[in-house]
Amino acid sequence: MLVISWWLHLKMLAVSAFEGVFQVIWPLFFATTAFLVYRQADDPQVMVYAGLGAAVMGIWSVIATTASGVLQRERWLGTLELLVASPTRFALILVPITTAMATLGLYSLGSTLLWGWLLFDISVPVADPFLFVVSVVASILSIALIGFLLSVSVVRYRTAWALGNLLEYPGWLLCGFLVPLTLFPTWAAWISYVLPPTWGMEAIRLSASGDSPWAQVLVCLGLGIVYGAVGALLSETVLRSARRHATLSLT
Amino acid sequence: MSVIEARDLRRSYRTRTGLWKREKKVVEAVRGVSFAVEQGELFGLLGPNAAGKTTTIKMLITLLLPTSGSASVLGHDVVDDAREVRRHIGYVFGGDRGLYERLNALDNLRYFAELYGVPAREQKQRIGALLELVGLTGREKERTEGFSRGMRQRLHIARGLLHDPEVLFLDEPTIGIDPVGARELRATIGTLKGQGKTILLTTHYMFEADELCDRIAVIRAGELVAEGTPATLKQRVTGGHVMEVETFGMPESAVAAVRSLAGVSTAAVEERGQAQVLLVQVGPGAEVTSAVLGCLGGVNVGRVSSREPTLEDAYVELVSGQ
Numbered sequence: 001m002l003v004i005s006w007w008l009h010l011k012m013l014a015v016s017a018f019e020g021v022f023q024v025i026w027p028l029f030f031a032t033t034a035f036l037v038y039r040q041a042d043d044p045q046v047m048v049y050a051g052l053g054a055a056v057m058g059i060w061s062v063i064a065t066t067a068s069g070v071l072q073r074e075r076w077l078g079t080l081e082l083l084v085a086s087p088t089r090f091a092l093i094l095v096p097i098t099t100a101m102a103t104l105g106l107y108s109l110g111s112t113l114l115w116g117w118l119l120f121d122i123s124v125p126v127a128d129p130f131l132f133v134v135s136v137v138a139s140i141l142s143i144a145l146i147g148f149l150l151s152v153s154v155v156r157y158r159t160a161w162a163l164g165n166l167l168e169y170p171g172w173l174l175c176g177f178l179v180p181l182t183l184f185p186t187w188a189a190w191i192s193y194v195l196p197p198t199w200g201m202e203a204i205r206l207s208a209s210g211d212s213p214w215a216q217v218l219v220c221l222g223l224g225i226v227y228g229a230v231g232a233l234l235s236e237t238v239l240r241s242a243r244r245h246a247t248l249s250l251t
Numbered sequence: 252m253s254v255i256e257a258r259d260l261r262r263s264y265r266t267r268t269g270l271w272k273r274e275k276k277v278v279e280a281v282r283g284v285s286f287a288v289e290q291g292e293l294f295g296l297l298g299p300n301a302a303g304k305t306t307t308i309k310m311l312i313t314l315l316l317p318t319s320g321s322a323s324v325l326g327h328d329v330v331d332d333a334r335e336v337r338r339h340i341g342y343v344f345g346g347d348r349g350l351y352e353r354l355n356a357l358d359n360l361r362y363f364a365e366l367y368g369v370p371a372r373e374q375k376q377r378i379g380a381l382l383e384l385v386g387l388t389g390r391e392k393e394r395t396e397g398f399s400r401g402m403r404q405r406l407h408i409a410r411g412l413l414h415d416p417e418v419l420f421l422d423e424p425t426i427g428i429d430p431v432g433a434r435e436l437r438a439t440i441g442t443l444k445g446q447g448k449t450i451l452l453t454t455h456y457m458f459e460a461d462e463l464c465d466r467i468a469v470i471r472a473g474e475l476v477a478e479g480t481p482a483t484l485k486q487r488v489t490g491g492h493v494m495e496v497e498t499f500g501m502p503e504s505a506v507a508a509v510r511s512l513a514g515v516s517t518a519a520v521e522e523r524g525q526a527q528v529l530l531v532q533v534g535p536g537a538e539v540t541s542a543v544l545g546c547l548g549g550v551n552v553g554r555v556s557s558r559e560p561t562l563e564d565a566y567v568e569l570v571s572g573q
Contacts, residue, residue, distance in 0.1 A: 001365045001368075004365050005362065005365060008362050015353050016353065077350070077351065078349040079348075079350070081314055081349075082349055083366070084313075085312055085313065085337055086363070086366040087337040087367065087368065245265075249314075
């Protein structure tokens with residue numbers, strides 16, 4: 001069920017020209033800004049740092065903003081009630097939807113790396129391709145689980161989709177995509193440590209430079225699972241609240 | 252044990268009005284509805300817009316929690332045992348929404364087959380049979396965004412039947428469909444009834460209810476005002492006749508005057524194009540033609556006719572609260 005649902009939702013997202021453009025081009029604007037800023041340092045290592053950071057930043061942006069809007073789209077289509085009326089647990093219905101979005105986030109990763117290479121001559125050396133891929137997959141999965149948690153809230157609150165937009169820019173900073181966490185005050189660093197993409201980003205950088213990323217990958221996945229578990233537990237409560245307050249069919 | 256049981260079901264909604272000084276208002280959509288539907292029965296729930304039909308159905312299919320009262324489907328409580336209820340029911344509603352526009356019909360059905368746990372080895376055969384049943388064979392590879400309303404509605408029926416449910420809830424399934432499409436859909440519903448499905452149908456169309464339903468409940472302002480077979484309901488207005496007067500520019504004062512005449516049970520106005528048709532239900536043995544026309548002084552009057560009462564007349568009498 002999970003695989004076929006994921007595939008069908010991916011199919012729906014992939015056939016939309018608008019979303020295709022959104023996934024590929026939109027992150028490039030922010031990546032370009034970052035590249036132009038970091039180019040001033042005139043240090044190739046800094047550009048590699050920015051190249052990797054901008055690539056993951058794109059995935060975060062795509063998932064944070066669209067995952068929270070995904071159930072709103074189901075509302076507009078009139079399918080949300082049909083999903084709820086099915087006997088499958090609501091959490092199991094949502095996971096493939098957000099995972100399909102995360103998979104699409106791979107587009108933005110690829111396009112950002114290609115953009116950096118073509119226009120800014122940023123060549124990202126990947127010392128261990130296997131561990132690099134493991135780190136990227138772990139990051140995407142954990143970001144998808146954050147997206148799952150965000151999407152759960154939209155079941156009850158129709159305007160909760162705006163939450164994704166609200167979290168987008170703080171996420172860029174707190175996950176260390178473009179700014180090292182050591183520059184933040186201690187209290188802010190603690191917030192960063194409970195965000196899975198912080199560890200995913202670190203794992204990607206370590207694997208690219210040839211260091212072992214396993215500890216970071218495990219923490220990233222572990223935190224992602226915690227977010228997913230919280231979302232799964234919340235989903236039944238939130239769904240019951242939506243049935244009580246009759247918000248499932250409201251657009 | 253009845254297949255569907257509603258016991259004093261109530262549902263209220265809270266709404267807010269105003270921007271600065273917001274006022275809360277409680278709207279009672281369903282006010283103590285009770286009924287039972289037996290195995291293999293096709294039960295109709297009739298009522299005007301905002302009468303509480305859809306709210307009642309949504310409580311029965313577990314999409315809404317009742318404010319009070321209780322309901323069960325196949326013995327499973329709709330609040331405490333929602334998942335078990337969902338396993339055994341199919342839900343089809345009317346209108347354009349409820350499909351994934353970017354997927355083709357086959358993928359739409361595949362997705363819901365997965366959600367309802369239809370085994371992979373059975374899916375192909377089941378989906379093929381359902382496409383055949385609803386007349387969409389050969390169109391299954393087309394994206395649903397290009398489907399007509401009738402095709403969408405037929406696909407909805409197929410979706411609702413994917414897991415071969417014992418109980419079907421059809422919420423105004425023929426709304427907005429052309430007469431030929433609606434007739435085909437009614438034939439499909441008849442076939443399902445023939446297969447032994449228990450069906451709860453809501454509709455605005457009296458002839459549809461008359462043709463399909465074993466029993467009918469009429470709901471008005473959240474309350475059941477009548478329940479029985481179509482024949483029983485028709486008997487409420489038999490014994491008399493219905494006088495139809497075609498008018499142009501009918502004032503409300505004239506309708507009130509007609510209503511007050513001796514021998515007149517009810518009077519209502521129905522818009523038919525440019526004309527307003529005055530429907531007067533006349534009691535047994537009463538002759539009111541001259542008196543009714545006398546009340547319409549100054550009103551342009553067209554054709555005047557008399558006919559036997561129909562289920563629609565019974566419905567109009569019930570929902571107009573007279």
